[in-house]
Structures are given as structure tokens and as C-alpha cells.
Amino acid sequence: MSLEGKNALVTGGASGIGAATARRLAAEGAHVAIGDVNEQGAREVAGELDGFACVLDVASAASVRAAVAEVVGALGAIDVLVNNAGTDRFAFFVNTDESLWDLVLGVNLRGVIAVTHAVLPSMQERRTGAIVNVASEAGRVGSQGSAVYSAAKAGVIGFTKAIALEAARYRVRSNAVAPGPIETPLLNSAPVQLGELGERLKRGMVNATALGRAGEPEEVAAAIAFLASDEASYVTGQTLNVSGGLSMW
Ligand SMILES: NC(=O)c1ccc[n+]([C@@H]2O[C@H](COP(=O)([O-])OP(=O)(O)OC[C@H]3O[C@@H](n4cnc5c(N)ncnc54)[C@H](O)[C@@H]3O)[C@@H](O)[C@H]2O)c1
Numbered sequence: 001m002s003l004e005g006k007n008a009l010v011t012g013g014a015s016g017i018g019a020a021t022a023r024r025l026a027a028e029g030a031h032v033a034i035g036d037v038n039e040q041g042a043r044e045v046a047g048e049l050d051g052f053a054c055v056l057d058v059a060s061a062a063s064v065r066a067a068v069a070e071v072v073g074a075l076g077a078i079d080v081l082v083n084n085a086g087t088d089r090f091a092f093f094v095n096t097d098e099s100l101w102d103l104v105l106g107v108n109l110r111g112v113i114a115v116t117h118a119v120l121p122s123m124q125e126r127r128t129g130a131i132v133n134v135a136s137e138a139g140r141v142g143s144q145g146s147a148v149y150s151a152a153k154a155g156v157i158g159f160t161k162a163i164a165l166e167a168a169r170y171r172v173r174s175n176a177v178a179p180g181p182i183e184t185p186l187l188n189s190a191p192v193q194l195g196e197l198g199e200r201l202k203r204g205m206v207n208a209t210a211l212g213r214a215g216e217p218e219e220v221a222a223a224i225a226f227l228a229s230d231e232a233s234y235v236t237g238q239t240l241n242v243s244g245g246l247s248m249w
Helices: 016-027 039-049 061-075 098-126 147-170 185-194 196-207 217-228
Strands: 007-011 031-036 052-055 080-083 129-134 172-179 239-242
Touching: 007 016, 007 061, 007 098, 016 031, 016 039, 016 080, 016 217, 031 039, 031 061, 039 052, 052 061, 061 098, 080 098, 080 217, 098 129, 098 147, 098 172, 129 147, 129 217, 147 172, 172 217, 185 196, 217 239
Parallel strands: 007 031, 007 080, 031 052, 080 129, 129 172, 172 239
Antiparallel strands: none
């Protein structure tokens, strides 16, 4: 699964699945850039990998433009884009308001769209590239306490397919992973935000998996590295569940 000689941008690479992905891509030989709102965290992970770090807020068009220009300046062209940055605010839908909708859609859906819009033209010009979007089982089967997040992730899955169709003629592939419950700060913010109810929601997700356990970030990173690599040269428009069998379609 070599990524020797490829330049990769991982959004949200300061923590969790993004950090594990940055480490895995680097281990496969890629030169990795991390863009994150958490500048300190991004620098720490990039420092381990001899990689590049920059501040990036995927929900801000100006920040996306500036960060992508910085990454291209530092690495040269981007061969692999991992749209991983994401966030959630756990609440039942009737208790949400527009500020939550804007935040959750802005980061999880508009963020994927904005970064792809900034990176795809040069991939198409160069007739090479692989995009891997981090969606979620929430976007496939829905997730209680995460209605707007589920909508955003379903949007990411549709976007992944449309880009696969449009970019195929330029030899650019677009795929997604749909993680189930993965042990990261994001999953564990459900109990923090909702207390005992959040704990029950997390347990419910874990119990819904066939394997009966939460996943580790490295298990998602392995699937992302495969989809990003030439080993997946005949795979595009797909969403690969990495969810311990939470859903099987
Ligand atoms: N953990 C899970 O159970 C799970 C399940 C399905 C999907 N996911 C998805 O995996 C991805 C990674 O999440 P994680 O679980 O590793 O969480 P995490 O909280 O550990 O990491 C998320 C990272 O994204 C960054 N980020 C947040 N908002 C950002 C923004 N506006 N711009 C740039 N960076 C931003 C954070 O600073 C953090 O470094 C997300 O897209 C998430 O929705 C996670």
C-alpha cells in the first residue's frame, strides 16, 4: 500500500482518526500536511512525522484558501486529500437551534465541499489524485442525538459519489469511509455533553456493532490509507463502512 512520493493533506489531523491517518500515510511514505483549528496539536503530530502543519478552519472559505495555498507552497502539489475534520454537538433535534445547524453543517459538510473545491482543480489538471472523505455510519443509518450531524454525513456520502463521477475522466478518485463508534475525543464528548444519556447513546452504538466493541482510530486510518493508495486504483465513488459491522450494506 505504498504512498511513496505522494503529498497528502489531512484536515483535522491534530487528533483522533486524523492524527492516526497522518501517521499511517507517513508510514507508507507520504509527505503529510496537517490542517487543523488546533494549531498546537497539528504542530505536535506534524513534528513526529517531519510533516507540515498549518491553521485551517474548514468552515471558513478564507481560511481554506489560505491554508491550501500554504500547503501547496510547502509540499508542492497535493496528491491525496483526506477530508477528516469534523465535530458534533450532541442534543436531541427539538433542542437544537440555528447556531448548532450552522456549526455542524459548516464543518462536516460545507468544510468537505470547500476544501475539495480548493484542491480538486489542480488534481484534475495534473490528471492524478485521490480524495478520501470521512463520513460516518450516522449518515447511513442515522444517529440519535446527532440529527444534523447525520444529515451532514449523508451529504458527504452523496458528494463523494458526484465528485467520483465528475473527476473520473481526470483520473481522480473520490471515496469515503463510514466509521462506527471509534474511541476518540469526539465519541467521548457525548457523555461529556449529555451525561448519563450520552453514555447510554455511546453504549447503544457499540452494542449495535457485530464485533461488540468500539473501534480504534488506527483501524480507520488503515482503510483510508488503502483508499488513498494505488492499490485502490479501480475503486471510486464508494463508502467503506469501518464500523465493526454496525451496518452491512
Ligand atoms: N469517533 C467516532 O466515533 C466517529 C465516527 C464516525 C465518524 N467520525 C468522523 O471522524 C472524523 C474525525 O473525528 P474524530 O473522532 O477523530 O474526532 P476528534 O475530535 O478526535 O478530531 C477531530 C479533529 O478535527 C478538528 N476540527 C474540528 N473542527 C475543525 C474545523 N472547523 N476546521 C479544521 N479542523 C477542525 C479538531 O480540532 C480535531 O483535531 C470526523 O469527521 C468525525 O465526524 C468519527
